[in-house]
Amino acid sequence: MHRIEATRGDAPLTTQDVDRIEQLEQHIAALESENTRLRAGAELNSRTVEHLAQEAVRCSEERLSYVLAIRTVGVMFWGQGFALTDVNEAFLHMTGFTRQEALGKTWQELTPPEFHEATWKAVNEVTSLGETTPYEKQYVRKDGSRWWGLFAARKGGDEVVEFVLDITARKEAEAALRLSEARFRAAVEAMQGRLWTNDATGRMVGEQPGWAALTGQSFDEYQGYGWTSAVHPDDVEPTVEAWRVAVAAQRPFGIEHRVRRQDGAWRLFALRALPARDDTGEVREWVGVHTDISNRRAREAELRELNETLEMRVAQAVAERAHAEEALRQSQKMEAVGQLTGGLAHDFNNLLTGITGSLDLMGTRLRQGRTGELERYIGAAMTSAQRAAALTHRLLAFSRRQPLDPKPVEANRLLADMEDMVKRTHGPGIALEMKLAGNLWRTLCDPVQLESAILNLCINARDAMVEGGKLTIETANIHLEEACVAPHDMTPGSYVTISVVDNGAGMSPEVLARAFDPFFTTKPIGQGTGLGLSMVYGFAKQSEGHVRVISNEGQGTTVKLYLPRHRGEASDEDEGTGLASVPRAEAGETVLVVEDEPVVRALIIEVLNDLGYQALEAADGPSGLRLAQSGQRIDLLVTDVGLPGLNGRQLADQARLTRPNLKVLFITGYAANTTQAGGFLEPGMGMMTKPFSVDTLMLRIREMIEVRAG
8 A cells, every 4th residue: 555645735734634644544454455355255255156056956956857757756847838848757658658749748638628627727726826736637648548647736936847646557446346336236236135244253233224124123133143033933943053054164155034024924035145255364244135036936836837737738749749750650651662562563573474474384385395495485584583683683772782892993994884885775866975084083882883873874864865865974073061961961071973964854843852762753654663763872872972863854964973082092803794614613622501592592502513512501590500610521601691590690700710711602682781792791701692693603602612722
């Protein structure tokens, strides 16, 4: 500090002036020192305040980050216009929005319309009061679904902070509880029963309005076991005993007993009670219902009586219907038998007349010594006999009792071999076309019967085309599903079809409906037996197949034969039809003949003897078995299948116990258990169908013996 050299004009300063100046200088120096100190303090305070402010900001940001990091509570910051300025991760998780999508949204966008009014109330509260009371409302997620939240808000400066807790699970649980209670009330009302509760020991405690309304008992009257006074005296003891057992066992309880209602009437009630358990499984009380079943029991009694009456009437009606059905079946059977026997009698009388007439003339000519004409009469008798055999064969085919010898058959090859024969049968006026499918499957059937069936169909087609026409024979592979075969009694699977198609007269619906009936024919008398289609039908069914006829009057007929596909190897057999001269027996060869028909047995024995065989004979199964079990030499057993006492198959089986290598030739007209030779015959066995020629029988006997000898 500079010292003040003060003067007053030209006059020198006085001592007093100097003192004052010195005092002033001291004062100024003091002020300058204080000013320096104050400036240093102000500089220090400024730095402290800045540090404190920065620290406050850091703490505030940490607290904000902590709030925003809360995972269970959603936090929202609303700015002007109540638009979102910031949110925490919990809120984003609750709504499904990203942060960028959420920022700027208004509360109206996040709130369903029905909750706008309540939200406006909260907005007014926070605006005017600075905070809200907690509210429940729904929020909208990004995907449009809704969730329940419990929220509260507080105003802080220019922003409003909202905190929300997701209470969706609680609200759903409450709704489920309300629904359960509503269902329970509805169930009780639907039962039209009276609800009551007992304590864990089975005593009625507390207010029981349901029981009081039912019985009219007061609170004091029904407490404990007082409720039993409203139960019929005869039902009290069994009810109490059963109730105590159920309480002790802690299991559901049910019984029926009579209860006196408030109006004094005794009514029958069904009692049902269930134990109510706590979380530990301990029974806390029993909840029961009394349901009036008096009217139901009365109706049940009436229904039982009515049912008994109805059952009696139904039984009577069933018996009457069964009697009527039996009478109808008997009538139909007699009609069928009459039709069958009438047709048989007509045809067999004609055939027998040819046979007996020829034999009569043969006898007359022998007595007259005119033997030159015998050959003609013998031929006529044989023709009639063969026609009789064919008729019998057709009958057996229709009844599905003909003996079959199924073999793997190439249908295309069989039809190709038949082509010339079919052409000769039809003549030049009918054109034949063969449409044979490539890669046709094999089928398993009797080739002889198949050939006969096809020939029958071709003859029927020829007769339907009086003025000529076109006959088509077609083959195909087909696979039938369950829906296709169910109406026709067939098995689903693969089939070979053989179709015979003509463009002849066709059939009317009435004729088509009877096409398979035996002895039904539209041909003139003497030109048809009516067994052709019935024979085809019987053969197809016996071969596990089917036959279908499609026909329209004036447009022609298609007969389609279905035969099951055979997946085995083809048969190498190619049977010849020519007969060689019958060879004689070798020394000592013996044949046992068991036949119950004396004429047939005598003929076979005679021919065997003529050919040099030793012949043993028996008229029934037991006699034949005794000879088979003897020590005599037997090279072949020839036996009928249908024998008295012991059938042919039983005879063969027992004979083979002592003669394991015995060859057996069965001869049969029909037998229910031999209709499929392939399943009936074992190695070393053969079968022939009556009638047969003597030469054919002897050739077969020779073949079987030679095979055994070889």
